[in-house]
Amino acid sequence: MNITTPQVRGMASKYNASYLFIDKQVENGFGQDVAIFYQDEQITYRQLQERINQFGNVLKQLGINMEQRILLACYDSPEFVASFFGAIKIGAIPVPVNTMMKPKDFEYFLNNSRSKVLVIQQDLWDTIKEDRQNFLYLEHIFVISTQAVNEAGVKDYCSWVEQASSELRSAHTCKSDAAFWLYSSGSTGDPKGVIHLQHDMEYAYENYARKILKIDKNDITFSASKLFFAYGLGNGMYFPLGAGASTVLMPDRPTPDLVFATIEKYKPTIFFGVPTLYGAMINHVEQSGKKYDLTSVRVCVSAGEALPAAYINKWKNLFNIDILDGIGSTEALHIYLSNQVGKIREGSSGFAVPGYEAKIIDEHGALLPPNETGNLWIKGDSIAERYWNLHEENKVKFQGEWFNTGDRYYCDEDGYYWYCGRSDDMLKIGGIWVSPIEVESSLLEHDKVLETAVVGEKNVDDLVKTKAYVVLKNGMEPSEELKDELKVFVKDKLAPYKYPRIIEFVDELPKTATGKIQRFKLRNI
Numbered sequence: 001m002n003i004t005t006p007q008v009r010g011m012a013s014k015y016n017a018s019y020l021f022i023d024k025q026v027e028n029g030f031g032q033d034v035a036i037f038y039q040d041e042q043i044t045y046r047q048l049q050e051r052i053n054q055f056g057n058v059l060k061q062l063g064i065n066m067e068q069r070i071l072l073a074c075y076d077s078p079e080f081v082a083s084f085f086g087a088i089k090i091g092a093i094p095v096p097v098n099t100m101m102k103p104k105d106f107e108y109f110l111n112n113s114r115s116k117v118l119v120i121q122q123d124l125w126d127t128i129k130e131d132r133q134n135f136l137y138l139e140h141i142f143v144i145s146t147q148a149v150n151e152a153g154v155k156d157y158c159s160w161v162e163q164a165s166s167e168l169r170s171a172h173t174c175k176s177d178a179a180f181w182l183y184s185s186g187s188t189g190d191p192k193g194v195i196h197l198q199h200d201m202e203y204a205y206e207n208y209a210r211k212i213l214k215i216d217k218n219d220i221t222f223s224a225s226k227l228f229f230a231y232g233l234g235n236g237m238y239f240p241l242g243a244g245a246s247t248v249l250m251p252d253r254p255t256p257d258l259v260f261a262t263i264e265k266y267k268p269t270i271f272f273g274v275p276t277l278y279g280a281m282i283n284h285v286e287q288s289g290k291k292y293d294l295t296s297v298r299v300c301v302s303a304g305e306a307l308p309a310a311y312i313n314k315w316k317n318l319f320n321i322d323i324l325d326g327i328g329s330t331e332a333l334h335i336y337l338s339n340q341v342g343k344i345r346e347g348s349s350g351f352a353v354p355g356y357e358a359k360i361i362d363e364h365g366a367l368l369p370p371n372e373t374g375n376l377w378i379k380g381d382s383i384a385e386r387y388w389n390l391h392e393e394n395k396v397k398f399q400g401e402w403f404n405t406g407d408r409y410y411c412d413e414d415g416y417y418w419y420c421g422r423s424d425d426m427l428k429i430g431g432i433w434v435s436p437i438e439v440e441s442s443l444l445e446h447d448k449v450l451e452t453a454v455v456g457e458k459n460v461d462d463l464v465k466t467k468a469y470v471v472l473k474n475g476m477e478p479s480e481e482l483k484d485e486l487k488v489f490v491k492d493k494l495a496p497y498k499y500p501r502i503i504e505f506v507d508e509l510p511k512t513a514t515g516k517i518q519r520f521k522l523r524n525i
């Protein structure tokens with residue numbers, strides 16, 4: 001049992017998230033049902049429970065305690081799920097991170113979280129191992145590989161897990177214990193560790209997944225967005241597991257043809273993507289004239305950035321399936337404003353998900369009437385406790401029960417919310433945060449660049465792309481080749497999705513009297 005009344009003073013009632021999402025399903029007799037479809041494997045709830053217990057026991061053998069962080073740099077796979085819940089089950093804190101990141105980003109994640117354990121795919125480990133002396137708190141490295149890992153100082157994930165016992169009792173954590181962290185990019189370029197508590201996944205599952213998506217045991221989910229994003233973590237892991245349903249995990253990059261092939265192969269009932277992927281999939285069908293069978297899918301979901309109304313209509317014409325746009329965030333854990341089947345207003349983010357409240361206020365905190373644009377604040381129990389070690393920022397963003405989203409919105413008379421942009425300079429590209437400051441800093445390292453300002457620009461489909469205005473140093477000639485050179489330069493330095501898609505050479509940038517670049521004068525979104 002998960003819930004027990006404590007016998008000892010000072011111990012809170014027990015709550016461990018691994019119970020609700022795994023052990024309860026086995027206890028209820030669903031042990032033989034498929035939890036995960038992964039390549040040609042089918043992993044049942046019982047098998048998943050064993051792998052979770054084994055990984056939890058491995059951590060215990062190494063002396064890992066409650067509250068210690070375990071960094072996960074894993075592709076979508078059974079190992080991701082087993083490591084995530086194995087850590088949670090012993091009260092340790094898994095920290096899944098974006099696998100597209102560069103070595104210096106991993107160094108930041110490891111040191112900022114003070115992780116003692118790293119679980120990492122072989123190919124990613126190969127890119128960071130020479131920096132090992134910089135990982136200040138790291139004691140154990142588990143490498144996931146299809147071949148036996150034979151490297152001094154690192155552990156082979158598979159063989160360690162195989163030898164461990166598959167019986168494990170969950171730690172006596174309580175609902176207010178930290179359960180896992182996720183990193184979210186900040187405007188200064190340094191990602192912020194978002195601390196989520198044991199009960200947060202249950203709250204998002206009960207409200208969004210059950211009440212809006214109406215998920216049940218018979219569903220099969222497939223999320224093109226990866227598990228290391230808060231969006232993918234719900235879609236592809238704790239939503240289906242909470243329902244005793246199945247998930248399709250795909251470790252590869254989600255290209256349109258691969259996503260279509262995966263849908264046809266596993267016949268999911270709920271599909272999750274980001275607007276740029278829906279756009280690419282529509283384009284793929286229109287260009288190739290190919291036909292795909294999506295009849296297994298009963299509903300599609302989009303989040304990460306605003307979904308253009310045109311995509312909803314085109315998708316409906318092609319496949320006769322609705323796409324539900326909803327806004328969520330890493331801090332809120334999942335979607336808190338959403339459209340619903342039968343209640344869709346194309347181009348809007350829908351209305352408040354049950355369990356969440358939203359308000360739109362002006363700079364002085366006064367509530368705004370319908371149709372007036374202001375700052376969106378939200379309330380709901382899946383909202384993170386705080387950011388790790390960011391005292392000042394916490395005071396601004398987390399105020400009592402309310403969280404300041406940083407998004408500009410208005411609400412119409414019928415309660416539908418309409419996105420109007422950000423109140424900071426942050427950009428959402430392909431559903432993923434890009435900090436203009438980080439891109440600017442990288443461009444400035446190029447020896448021909450004098451100054452630059454990075455802003456968002458909408459393309460023909462209304463999706464935001466990164467644009468860099470660049471002032472070259474004296475005597476440098478602007479050219480198309482130089483534009484390509486700058487794009488490749490940024491791709492090499494930063495995670496590739498951050499490179500500026502559009503570059504424009506200018507003679508000067510708009511500045512304040514004190515010389516600060518006025519990005520807002522350049523942006524037209």
Ligand code: 3UK
Pocket residue numbers: 184229230231232302303304305306307325326327328329330331333334335349405406407419422428431432433
């Ligand atoms: C923007 C949207 C308009 C918005 C996320 C679903 O995207 C997620 O989390 P992030 O922390 O970013 C949050 C920010 O992204 N945004 C997200 N969805 C929409 N803007 N329409 C939308 N539908 O600026 C928000 O503040 O990366 C999405 C579930 C969990 C998530 N973490």
